[in-house]
Amino acid sequence: MKRAHFIASFFMLSPLVFSSAVAQETPVPGSQAEAYWDKDDFKASQDALKREHGGAATLFVLADRFEYQASDDAPALLLEGQGRWGTDENRLLIKSELEYDLDAGAFEEAEVQALWSRPIARYFDVQAGVRHDFEPGPSRTYAVAGIQGLAPYWFEVDGAVFLSEEGDLSARFEAEYEVSLTQRLILQPRSELNFAAEDVPEFETGAGLSTAEIGLRLRYEIDRQFAPYVGVNWKASTGKTADYIRARGEHTETLSFVTGIRLWF
Amino acid sequence: MLTRRNLLRTAAAGGFFAASGALLPAWARSANAGNKGIFEVSGNAFDLTIGHSNVEIGGRSGHAITINGTLPGPLIRFREGEKVTLNVHNTLDEDTSIHWHGLLVPFHMDGVPGVSFPGIKPKSTFTYEFAVPQSGTYWYHSHSGLQEQLGHYGPLIIDPAGADPVEADREYVLVLSDWTFEHPHKVFARLKKDAAVYNFQQRTAGDFLRDARENGIGPTFTDRASWGAMRMSPTDISDVTASVYTYLINGHATDDNWTAIFNSGERVRLRIINASAMTIFNFRIPGLPMTVVAADGLPVQPVETDEFQIGVAETYDVIVSPTRARPFALVAESIDRSGQVVATLAPEAGLVATAPLLREPPVLTHRDMGMDMSSMDHGSMAGMDHGSMDHGAMAMTDTVPQSHDHRMGVGVDNVAMVQVSRIDEPGLGLESVPHRALRYSQLRSLTPNPDTRAPGREIEIHLTGNMERYMWSFDGVKLSEVTGPIIFHESERLRVTLVNDTMMTHPIHLHGMFFDLVVADTDHKPRKHTVTVKPAERLSFDVTADHVGDWAFHCHLLFHMHAGMMQVVSVLPRVAGATTHTPHKGHEPAVPPSEEDIPTTETPTPDRQHEGHH
Ligand SMILES: [Cu+2]
Numbered sequence: 001m002k003r004a005h006f007i008a009s010f011f012m013l014s015p016l017v018f019s020s021a022v023a024q025e026t027p028v029p030g031s032q033a034e035a036y037w038d039k040d041d042f043k044a045s046q047d048a049l050k051r052e053h054g055g056a057a058t059l060f061v062l063a064d065r066f067e068y069q070a071s072d073d074a075p076a077l078l079l080e081g082q083g084r085w086g087t088d089e090n091r092l093l094i095k096s097e098l099e100y101d102l103d104a105g106a107f108e109e110a111e112v113q114a115l116w117s118r119p120i121a122r123y124f125d126v127q128a129g130v131r132h133d134f135e136p137g138p139s140r141t142y143a144v145a146g147i148q149g150l151a152p153y154w155f156e157v158d159g160a161v162f163l164s165e166e167g168d169l170s171a172r173f174e175a176e177y178e179v180s181l182t183q184r185l186i187l188q189p190r191s192e193l194n195f196a197a198e199d200v201p202e203f204e205t206g207a208g209l210s211t212a213e214i215g216l217r218l219r220y221e222i223d224r225q226f227a228p229y230v231g232v233n234w235k236a237s238t239g240k241t242a243d244y245i246r247a248r249g250e251h252t253e254t255l256s257f258v259t260g261i262r263l264w265f
Numbered sequence: 266m267l268t269r270r271n272l273l274r275t276a277a278a279g280g281f282f283a284a285s286g287a288l289l290p291a292w293a294r295s296a297n298a299g300n301k302g303i304f305e306v307s308g309n310a311f312d313l314t315i316g317h318s319n320v321e322i323g324g325r326s327g328h329a330i331t332i333n334g335t336l337p338g339p340l341i342r343f344r345e346g347e348k349v350t351l352n353v354h355n356t357l358d359e360d361t362s363i364h365w366h367g368l369l370v371p372f373h374m375d376g377v378p379g380v381s382f383p384g385i386k387p388k389s390t391f392t393y394e395f396a397v398p399q400s401g402t403y404w405y406h407s408h409s410g411l412q413e414q415l416g417h418y419g420p421l422i423i424d425p426a427g428a429d430p431v432e433a434d435r436e437y438v439l440v441l442s443d444w445t446f447e448h449p450h451k452v453f454a455r456l457k458k459d460a461a462v463y464n465f466q467q468r469t470a471g472d473f474l475r476d477a478r479e480n481g482i483g484p485t486f487t488d489r490a491s492w493g494a495m496r497m498s499p500t501d502i503s504d505v506t507a508s509v510y511t512y513l514i515n516g517h518a519t520d521d522n523w524t525a526i527f528n529s530g531e532r533v534r535l536r537i538i539n540a541s542a543m544t545i546f547n548f549r550i551p552g553l554p555m556t557v558v559a560a561d562g563l564p565v566q567p568v569e570t571d572e573f574q575i576g577v578a579e580t581y582d583v584i585v586s587p588t589r590a591r592p593f594a595l596v597a598e599s600i601d602r603s604g605q606v607v608a609t610l611a612p613e614a615g616l617v618a619t620a621p622l623l624r625e626p627p628v629l630t631h632r633d634m635g636m637d638m639s640s641m642d643h644g645s646m647a648g649m650d651h652g653s654m655d656h657g658a659m660a661m662t663d664t665v666p667q668s669h670d671h672r673m674g675v676g677v678d679n680v681a682m683v684q685v686s687r688i689d690e691p692g693l694g695l696e697s698v699p700h701r702a703l704r705y706s707q708l709r710s711l712t713p714n715p716d717t718r719a720p721g722r723e724i725e726i727h728l729t730g731n732m733e734r735y736m737w738s739f740d741g742v743k744l745s746e747v748t749g750p751i752i753f754h755e756s757e758r759l760r761v762t763l764v765n766d767t768m769m770t771h772p773i774h775l776h777g778m779f780f781d782l783v784v785a786d787t788d789h790k791p792r793k794h795t796v797t798v799k800p801a802e803r804l805s806f807d808v809t810a811d812h813v814g815d816w817a818f819h820c821h822l823l824f825h826m827h828a829g830m831m832q833v834v835s836v837l838p839r840v841a842g843a844t845t846h847t848p849h850k851g852h853e854p855a856v857p858p859s860e861e862d863i864p865t866t867e868t869p870t871p872d873r874q875h876e877g878h879h
Contacts, residue, residue, distance in 0.1 A: 027813075027835075027837055027838060029749060029750045029752055029815075029835035029837060030380075030749060030750035030815055030833045031815070032372070032813075032814055032815045032835065033372070033373050033380065033381050033382055033815060036373040036382070037373070037382055037383050038383065041383035042379075042382070042383045044383065045360075045378045045379040045382075045383040045384050046379040046380075047379075048378070048379060049377075049379025049380065049744070050379070050747070051745060052410070052827065053743065053744035053745055053827060053828070053829050053831050054736070054737075054743030054744050054745035054746065054828055055743070055745030055829075056827075058454050058457045058458065059454075060457075060458045088676070088734060088736055088743075119675035119734070120675070121675060122675055122677070122678045122731060122733075123496060123678075123733060150496055150733060152493065152494045152495075152496060153490070153493035153494060153496075154493055154496060179470060180467050180468070180469040180470065181470050181471070182471065183465045183466070183467060183469065184465075224455075224459060224461075224462045224463075225462075264458065264459075
């Protein structure tokens with residue numbers, strides 16, 4: 001019942017024992033073929049073998065929600081997605097959420113995060129990096145620390161805390177679930193909660209739960225990578241945040257009907 | 266009865282040069298294209314050209330990497346003990362290689378880049394030279410990148426030096442494989458991003474309602490909850506399915522109706538090779554019993570059965586004796602039953618056997634998850650028994666409680682808490698078929714095992730993975746992270762115990778040596794080069810490390826290997842004079858050359874392995 005590595009590392013020492021007597025014939029475990037071929041050629045193939053079997057990097061781009069939102073307010077386009085590149089162990093992760101007001105012809109919200117992602121548990125990754133909000137202005141930068149993964153019972157969760165350059169602390173928690181109605185027809189409930197540690201009048205954010213969003217989307221996976229969907233999305237500001245918005249004479253709640261596509265490659 | 270020479274002529278007359286069939290070796294062509302037997306390249310010297318070809322699969326044209334322009338490659342045939350020379354010409358723009366699967370060649374001729382040699386560089390020729398002390402049904406394939414998925418494989422038969430222990434009036438090779446029009450790198454990348462991307466047999470809301478009706482809402486909910494809590498899927502059986510694969514027999518999809526001919530009353534030998542990249546098959550011929558006479562090339566005591574599961578890289582030879590003059594279906598069904606390929610065994614060309622309907626897909630149980638504490642209720646759908654977990658009722662003779670001293674990193678999503686001997690089970694989905702299904706425990710070597718010493722030590726290796734992340738490994742360590750090889754010592758007898766901590770079936774292949782599968786306390790253990798390990802299974806093989814060198818050891822599911830489920834076994838020579846091994850024909854100990862005559866990959870190695878001075 002020995003562990004292969006221990007055996008291996010033990011025998012790495014063994015050549016030392018009789019190195020002077022049989023220096024040339026002592027085989028190097030795992031490199032015995034060096035004796036038959038050009039050493040550099042063989043070494044290169046050995047490195048490639050290791051790299052290829054478990055060390056490869058993949059690029060993954062997901063547009064989770066790319067949709068048209070119709071509501072009592074101005075119609076909007078939303079793109080929420082992420083791209084990641086890297087190995088099992090280390091990944092660069094770009095997350096983005098863009099909201100475009102079709103009537104005003106301007107971005108209402110434009111947020112990009114650049115994170116380094118690393119697995120810490122079987123189903124969870126830790127993430128750290130920066131977030132920059134181009135809109136709503138004035139633009140602002142945050143430090144980000146988060147955790148993303150698959151919780152028991154197949155809930156996909158994503159939580160992060162943000163510290164702005166002004167020193168304001170906020171947090172976001174997202175959860176998604178997928179119900180397979182058929183092999184290709186998938187119902188996806190989704191929720192997003194935003195919290196703030198203190199009032200930031202400049203950004204119309206109040207301390208506590210600032211906004212809540214609940215959505216229900218029904219998609220049809222033409223193939224797993226391309227799925228058009230329809231759904232509803234309800235978004236509300238709460239507490240002090242709602243007060244700020246009411247003071248501006250705008251709705252604190254929006255119910256939208258959405259049509260969009262989910263795609264990845 | 267036709268002799269092989271006759272068969273060859275028939276095949277040629279039937280349009281060997283016909284445009285439609287030009288890319289297929291004659292033996293792989295269907296009967297209506299003139300094939301009534303086996304066409305092969307045989308002798309002692311072979312020229313094999315690796316190149317790009319267009320192939321037609323199921324009426325659609327695709328790009329393949331082929332050997333001598335055909336998919337599968339030519340049947341290479343030579344005689345036991347004879348020295349053969351194989352010149353491999355690489356016309357590709359990338360490295361290639363050929364590994365001789367199951368052949369006991371000197372290790373530097375084994376064809377694994379980075380383990381046995383540097384690989385065959387683009388636009389260069391490499392010469393393999395060896396003689397092997399064995400006969401039987403084998404195959405060969407690329408060990409470079411993902412070329413194997415693109416068609417770089419073929420069958421190989423070694424005729425015995427003496428009389429063949431298997432008597433047959435005629436024989437056919439059946440090369441089972443999986444083909445996709447997707448580029449294999451794309452397939453692998455998709456699995457990395459969404460491991461369930463090809464699974465269209467997932468449990469749905471409809472299944473929940475059906476199960477709730479049949480078993481009650483409580484048990485159904487508990488069952489779903491227990492899988493959900495583990496974040497495991499009971500339908501996670503094949504990573505790549507018929508949603509993207511076309512399954513092939515001898516390069517032919519079902520529609521091509523590849524046909525083998527028999528005369529009523531003949532003993533027909535079928536040499537069945539699973540040359541798939543990712544597909545474990547269930548093989549059967551409805552209405553026709555099969556007598557298994559060889560496993561992984563070596564003869565076994567004849568055992569009659571109606572169906573067997575064949576892991577990737579395994580081979581079985583069976584004898585069938587059809588007495589009724591009607592067509593029979595040769596059926597290779599993927600283990601997840603998402604698809605199948607059917608060929609015909611018929612008394613004359615032009616007949617089409619009726620393909621059976623696909624059977625219900627199997628569903629994994631808690632036994633497969635290594636969680637079945639009661640051990641007796643396997644197969645029962647809601648059979649989980651968490652309540653009994655802590656009462657230590659481990660009295661079952663075939664269960665072993667948890668022992669896991671391997672790394673438990675993010676790449677290990679499960680450990681088999683109850684490891685079970687499943688050597689007496691026929692494989693996933695075949696437990697309850699209404700006919701006989703082969704079990705490893707039925708196999709006995711025809712001849713006594715050459716080494717019957719008790720193993721001097723035991724190594725335990727766990728098969729590990731994380732399905733969500735699509736990470737696969739041995740002992741929680743991917744090849745990319747491995748710091749040293751697994752050490753065997755020349756001539757030692759040792760036991761290797763494999764524990765499958767995952768819920769998938771893994772065909773595990775050890776290069777360079779046959780191992781004796783521990784099926785019972787017998788000196789006629791079946792000798793194999795590949796063993797298919799079932800979910801949560803604990804099994805052992807005894808092996809004699811008589812072939813010095815470095816040998817690849819890996820899961821033969823191509824994408825599992827590519828994800829890291831591979832290590833190197835180093836058989837280290839004893840210090841001078843201490844060897845107890847007697848050189849025999851085809852296996853003289855390899856002696857490293859002196860510094861000045863180290864060849865490059867372009868110049869063939871001289872016959873160095875035969876100059877051993879022991
Ligand atoms: Cu595997």
